[in-house]
Amino acid sequence: IQLTQSPSFLSASVGDRVTITCRASQGVGSYLAWYQQKPGKAPKLLIYYASTLQSGVPSRFSGSGSGTEFTLTVSSLQPEDFATYYCQQLKSYPHSFGQGTKLEIK
């Protein structure tokens, strides 16, 4: 299953609302997760099962979708949110990742 994220690069300002899309080449149900990665660090789980917020993750992050189209939304960007975001499907093996979306400060 191939995952395609859009956009690949996103420039935004603190306080903006941003949305990242992840499209799957075939249906994955709700078996989709979102991760945040900062330079030199391991990825951090944000959202699992498409829309469930991982414990400790701020509520400004939200996920939605099912089947082949999913979104990650950050309602009001904070300085610490500038990072690269990845989606991953866990419906079937290999558990592929999207190519990533780099979120930069405008």
Next chain:
Amino acid sequence: QVQLVESGGGVVQPGGSLRLSCAASGFTLSGYAMHWVRQAPGKGLEWMAFLRHDGSIEYYGDSVQGRFTASRDNSKNTLYLQLNSLRADDTAVYYCARDFHNRALDYWGQGSLVSVSS
């Protein structure tokens, strides 16, 4: 607290082998399936391997199938990844990560760098 610590990375020649270890603490490894994920320099994440909690089922990505083998010793709370027939494009940071009910990878190690170069 849950902690995963990889070790065993380094520089190896093309065609060589290496074994990575992932030491788990703060939870009982035998209760969890585990994954390996890698990231080439400046590139995205690539899922590589899955190992069921008891080691009975394994899955691998196409690029490493037949060359890499995941294993575990639950008595030592340690996960392993044997890397054989290494190529330059295997150069990457290798992460181990814990499976969360097949819905996500909820804890990740800090990564171990493998560099394949002559």
